[in-house]
Amino acid sequence: MSLSHQTSLVPESHVVIAGVGLIGGSIAAALRKRMPACRITGVGRSRTRLEQACAQGLIDDFSTTPCSALSSTSIVVICLPVEHIAESVIEFVKHLNSDCVITDGGSVKGAIYEDLRRKGGPSLQFVGAHPIAGSEQSGFENADPDLYEGRTCVITPEGARPDLVARVTQFWGSIGCRTVEMTASEHDQVLALTSHLPHVMASVTAACVQPQHLPLTGTGFRDTTRVAAGAADLWAGILLGNQRFVVEAMLRAEQVLQELRLAVESRDSVRIEAILHRAAVLRQMLD
């Protein structure tokens, strides 16, 4: 991975957000805070929800079809569940002129490019991205203008037009992200370990506990399982979208868990401490 060089570009004047949920809503809120002159158009299926987002002042206008949402210089940010991103890219590309660009906020990247390849080749005007920020909450009502502040955003150029890669890089930077470039495959391999596996482990931990045990949980349980409260359907899509690397990561975790369990069974305190110590040293590097 490499830090993207920033080029001097004009600020975006029109941002189209497809999918105004927590992620898309937080992008809108961040733009409102940092670039109040920017026009924001929401795109979605539910007119009622889009009207609510408008009434809340999060977006300026909305459309239920890609074609009528676009202006001549739009940047489109697709904030849909990962399994719907490729089809949305294809739909927008049909109506895009050469001064427009598409990016996304999906947590997996390889599957999106594979989908695009299967359906006619990725557009030179699509620059994939993944801002590493999120919440177990959902809906634009929980939008946070500072969600992206100081967060890493991975940019996956994968052969897109260099001027548009620079523009998308600037866009994510403008809402507070630190950007890095990686290939889609590099991204997916690392994120399987740093994001998808933690979610899996949090869910497994929570799934082992019964409601009547909850009064005897402390801050350890609370933090360890926080992300497990996230939407099950969204996460099923993420795990399947990164299937190969997620399975690899889970097999690795099963191996370490089994190794630690055997050490506890055989009262091998040296082995137990070695595993816990390796984890502690790694985790302490974050603080």
Place this chain on the structure above:
Amino acid sequence: MSLSHQTSLVPESHVVIAGVGLIGGSIAAALRKRMPACRITGVGRSRTRLEQACAQGLIDDFSTTPCSALSSTSIVVICLPVEHIAESVIEFVKHLNSDCVITDGGSVKGAIYEDLRRKGGPSLQFVGAHPIAGSEQSGFENADPDLYEGRTCVITPEGARPDLVARVTQFWGSIGCRTVEMTASEHDQVLALTSHLPHVMASVTAACVQPQHLPLTGTGFRDTTRVAAGAADLWAGILLGNQRFVVEAMLRAEQVLQELRLAVESRDSVRIEAILHRAAVLRQMLD
């Protein structure tokens, strides 16, 4: 488990804290804040450390031997690693008069009573306890007077003198805990799932990640693995002290993890969502 009834007792005038680390230090800090008239004596092996705790105003005086620490009405709180608690109880009991009582803050309870049974039977003056509060930090320098505020503290009477059970219950209540009575075995079985397993899962998750991956971690990884930064030797003692129930909990987690991995391998989104949803519902009950 049952909520303990509170009886009207005089506040403690002399508290002896054996092991002035994060847990013992936070008890001292809580007493300073809530019962400033109470005299606090620290007991430990390191004179230097005890002198520092004295200089910091956390304890009033200290001793390196149990016998010289006790007064006629002391309540002794043993805040040592779990594998040293039974021997410390035995040492204090030798010098205890009938108006004194011993409690502890250990995260496992069964192993302590087993140890006591092996070494001559548990004292009627020992009332085990486990305040469900902690931190991945260590040392009295990180003591927090509010660490126990609103936390559950499990009391394990196991045949101790009822007047002393009431006194210990009041003591933990006086530093902010909500107390519940359970048998040592009930406690260990539930805590294996609500505290020991989360620690194991956090450590396994962290152990799967390499230092070069850390820039691509977000708040999910940060929260899920926070407790893994804790002291490896302390936690090895806890896992071994609750060996039987910890192994049961780990086997359960291995089973769920494997079930989820097989569902991802076979792209069974219904099965994936069912497991994630069960976890999400459980976790949402906490919020």
